[in-house]
Amino acid sequence: MSIGARFPKSDGVAKADGSGIYADDISLPRMLYAKILRSPHAHARIRGIDLGAALAHPGVVATLVGAELPAKYGVIPWTQDETALAVEKVRHVGDAVACVAAVDERTADEALALIQVDYEVLPAVLSPEDALEHPEIKVNEKAKIGNITKHVHLQFGEVDEAVASAAAVARETYRYAGSTHVPIEPHCAVARIDADGNLTVWSSTQIPHYVHRELSRVLGLPQSKVRVIQPLLGGAFGGKSDPFALEFCVAKLAMKTGRPVKILYTREEVFYAHRGRHPMKMDVTLALDADGRISAVDNKILIDGGAYASFGLVTAYYAGQLLTGPYRFGTYRFDSYRMYTNKPPCGPKRGHGSVQPRFAFEVALDEAAEKLGIDPMEVRRRNFIGEFVETVNGQKITSNGFLKCLELVEKASAWKERHGKLGRGRGLGVAGSMYISGTAYPVYPNEMPQSGVLVKLDRSGRVAIFSGASDIGQGVNTLLCQIAAEELHCDPYDVTVVAADTDLTPVDLGAYSSRVTFMVGLAAREACQKLAAKLRAAGGSTFAEACQKAEAAEGAPLAAAGGYRTQKLGGDYRGGTIGASPAYSFTAHVAEVSVDEETGIWKVERIWAAHDCGKALNPTLVEGQIEGSVYMGAAEAQMEEMVYNDKGLLFGPSLLDYRIPTSLDTPDLDSYIVESNDPGGPYGAKEAGEGPLHPAIPAIANAIHDACGIRIRELPFYPQRILKLLRERGRRGEERVAS
Amino acid sequence: MRPSVFIRLFVNGEEHALAVPAQRTLLEALRYDLGLTGSKQGCDKGDCGACTVLAHERGGKGRGEAILSCITLAQDAQDLEITTIEGLAGPQGLDPVQRAFADCGALQCGFCQPGMMLSARALLDKNPRPTLPQIQEALSGNLCRCTGYTKIYEAVQVAAGLREPARRAPVPSERAAPSDSKAQVVKEIVP
Numbered sequence: 001m002s003i004g005a006r007f008p009k010s011d012g013v014a015k016a017d018g019s020g021i022y023a024d025d026i027s028l029p030r031m032l033y034a035k036i037l038r039s040p041h042a043h044a045r046i047r048g049i050d051l052g053a054a055l056a057h058p059g060v061v062a063t064l065v066g067a068e069l070p071a072k073y074g075v076i077p078w079t080q081d082e083t084a085l086a087v088e089k090v091r092h093v094g095d096a097v098a099c100v101a102a103v104d105e106r107t108a109d110e111a112l113a114l115i116q117v118d119y120e121v122l123p124a125v126l127s128p129e130d131a132l133e134h135p136e137i138k139v140n141e142k143a144k145i146g147n148i149t150k151h152v153h154l155q156f157g158e159v160d161e162a163v164a165s166a167a168a169v170a171r172e173t174y175r176y177a178g179s180t181h182v183p184i185e186p187h188c189a190v191a192r193i194d195a196d197g198n199l200t201v202w203s204s205t206q207i208p209h210y211v212h213r214e215l216s217r218v219l220g221l222p223q224s225k226v227r228v229i230q231p232l233l234g235g236a237f238g239g240k241s242d243p244f245a246l247e248f249c250v251a252k253l254a255m256k257t258g259r260p261v262k263i264l265y266t267r268e269e270v271f272y273a274h275r276g277r278h279p280m281k282m283d284v285t286l287a288l289d290a291d292g293r294i295s296a297v298d299n300k301i302l303i304d305g306g307a308y309a310s311f312g313l314v315t316a317y318y319a320g321q322l323l324t325g326p327y328r329f330g331t332y333r334f335d336s337y338r339m340y341t342n343k344p345p346c347g348p349k350r351g352h353g354s355v356q357p358r359f360a361f362e363v364a365l366d367e368a369a370e371k372l373g374i375d376p377m378e379v380r381r382r383n384f385i386g387e388f389v390e391t392v393n394g395q396k397i398t399s400n401g402f403l404k405c406l407e408l409v410e411k412a413s414a415w416k417e418r419h420g421k422l423g424r425g426r427g428l429g430v431a432g433s434m435y436i437s438g439t440a441y442p443v444y445p446n447e448m449p450q451s452g453v454l455v456k457l458d459r460s461g462r463v464a465i466f467s468g469a470s471d472i473g474q475g476v477n478t479l480l481c482q483i484a485a486e487e488l489h490c491d492p493y494d495v496t497v498v499a500a501d502t503d504l505t506p507v508d509l510g511a512y513s514s515r516v517t518f519m520v521g522l523a524a525r526e527a528c529q530k531l532a533a534k535l536r537a538a539g540g541s542t543f544a545e546a547c548q549k550a551e552a553a554e555g556a557p558l559a560a561a562g563g564y565r566t567q568k569l570g571g572d573y574r575g576g577t578i579g580a581s582p583a584y585s586f587t588a589h590v591a592e593v594s595v596d597e598e599t600g601i602w603k604v605e606r607i608w609a610a611h612d613c614g615k616a617l618n619p620t621l622v623e624g625q626i627e628g629s630v631y632m633g634a635a636e637a638q639m640e641e642m643v644y645n646d647k648g649l650l651f652g653p654s655l656l657d658y659r660i661p662t663s664l665d666t667p668d669l670d671s672y673i674v675e676s677n678d679p680g681g682p683y684g685a686k687e688a689g690e691g692p693l694h695p696a697i698p699a700i701a702n703a704i705h706d707a708c709g710i711r712i713r714e715l716p717f718y719p720q721r722i723l724k725l726l727r728e729r730g731r732r733g734e735e736r737v738a739s
Numbered sequence: 740m741r742p743s744v745f746i747r748l749f750v751n752g753e754e755h756a757l758a759v760p761a762q763r764t765l766l767e768a769l770r771y772d773l774g775l776t777g778s779k780q781g782c783d784k785g786d787c788g789a790c791t792v793l794a795h796e797r798g799g800k801g802r803g804e805a806i807l808s809c810i811t812l813a814q815d816a817q818d819l820e821i822t823t824i825e826g827l828a829g830p831q832g833l834d835p836v837q838r839a840f841a842d843c844g845a846l847q848c849g850f851c852q853p854g855m856m857l858s859a860r861a862l863l864d865k866n867p868r869p870t871l872p873q874i875q876e877a878l879s880g881n882l883c884r885c886t887g888y889t890k891i892y893e894a895v896q897v898a899a900g901l902r903e904p905a906r907r908a909p910v911p912s913e914r915a916a917p918s919d920s921k922a923q924v925v926k927e928i929v930p
Contacts, residue, residue: 008841008842008844009846012841012842014849015852016837016838017825018778018824019777025770106762182884183848183850184883185779185848185850233848234848234851235884235885264780266783267786267787387914404911621844623844623907624844624886624890627886627887627889627890628847628884628886629887631886654784654786655781656784663879666887671889671907673910674911
């Protein structure tokens, strides 16, 4: 059987031999190269732009300014607050101002230096605290009140009463630093327009459908005249889930010049495009009753959003809505503010919105349990919410393999024998989490399916699948081959996948919120099952013969469609649908760390990660998602941070200065797959791409506590921060010291 | 037109004569002039390793050392014999490193992998039975953002014939009752 097999990736050979085509590998006759001029100021009014010298520069073919593309865009229909190039104002250092197309990249770069921009520098707000304090400095006019992108306040039960009567309370402030995705492929887009006015844009995007919609709106072209194609994608992690300036610029410049146009972002520009992890300050109160049951959780969250909304409306909800498993909360309240600031916009990075509060919560849980003398593993087991239950905020949890996850990492790490017993400088920590398998509702309200798949059978026995889904490296195209083989009994190597081309493939909403396996998988299974019924009826000794007989019986080519249709889910209150998902994944990690108490230098030695993905449709791909997630989470704990100076200038927007782990910095990763067989998922599957990131950070923090008795509550866990806490511990002679 | 220089490049066993701007990097020459787009540009500053190619002095043996083509001028590469990812496979098909990367799930997005595989090839050419720390050291100049490196190490070891691909079986979880009877049971949701 094909489902559950370790089937090699369908695009593996093309990626291994160098023949695979990514956006920057596309080169078209007469293609121009364009470059974007970016703001040196965090906040400034544009009084004028003089393009004369740039246009006169030999080799320059066209220029573009914001006034030519004034329509605002954004994936979330209620917070469209961006323009392709600045109109009137720049809002962060690196904001896009003007664009030049020339015969080659270097000429375009030279021309940028000739553009004169007359700026009136405005006061800037660079922290969410400043943004609250100075509503008169308006970062983004989309904010109705001051600089607030979104404020969410939700309460479930009598939180204050539960806290007042608790046996143990942890009340602490946690700070999560901003980090960014760093896909190794920088953003790239190429546009071409034909003589009939049909526009084609190839883009390194994980949301071709939204790019299609927004290009059409901003350019004023009917959607039927715009085609978006996603070639092979060199990593995304949420960093390519907004439309970006380059897609609009190449399209408009192609329309202006009649020639193909390419933009490839420099690595520096990728840092300005950002949309990474939101910095959050979280004031957490966590109360346990005498049995160690969670009686209340209260979280005040201040979110640094940057200059544009991106998915920030959702972030403000996710920061609270996704915390209510795998443990049962007696009562719950959260209050989150997502603030505009004059910095590159934050957005959805792997584990969107919930990685930060998960860190705070899982550390606070250890802190409260410690007061009652309950083992960290035990307190998590004791608070397990169960299966087929409703969370305190009305989300419906179906299958839940969290206990098995805990059991596996407990055993693999020899927790019972080793936790608290490794001596000074070495320790173990545990943490758990849950995540959505797709968000229940489409981003823009509509009644159409969220995923569509078309399957066509050829009389040769070749199967063609047309899918709008974006393979961003996670392997959805491989999954489609496996589903076809499972249902049709064809050879999985005899399947061609045509993917992510808005002219050819049915709509899929995109590779975000861990929705793809669940929703695309169900759509593909439905389409394949329709065809399988016809093949069974036709009979035949080979697959090709069955196709021929079925086609003869049908009197027409064999094809079928499948879709994923929106289910009604979520709590019955405003915002109750955000965080609602058809299924939730669960994860547990144990991290082992070593800490040098003389220097504060510490190391993650190993992480054991067990993840309940429902059913591993391809265990190799699932392990890859777990390992990549754990790596990325550990990286945020270890070293990653977007640092700005007091002028809003990003420190070191390069891969030398913004450090990500190399092979020498990455801990040993040990992944375990747990299968709870979800009744709603395709073959029982749930998500695997984002959930496994969450517990890494708190598990590491909790392990540092086990190693040397300090509580680190601020990311990243820089050695100097650890050393400071160790010194405070030394001075006070106390066991328990915290940041 | 910009001042050009005439250069010769020896790539994947073929010699090419080119006229390129003096500041042309080897990566640009490979990608733009020779159409060998398998070498990737991730940073253009020598930080990420996606542009890695193998090179040695002309007339030397084997495929040589891993070098960064984005910080090598094309005109400085004229005395080198260069192997790109397109030149790694032979008449028998994929190199064992390529096959192992594809089979072990070491390829996710695939963008860093041409460079990664060439660094792995250079290691195995020099040291056919590397230890894990030697593999980690040899690949430390190639950044990967997808895999956490785990399956990359596995692929290198598989390519070297040191192990079989990992095959840990998924673990079923039994139906678990809620730990608290107060939790409300809802009916199963099946699309």
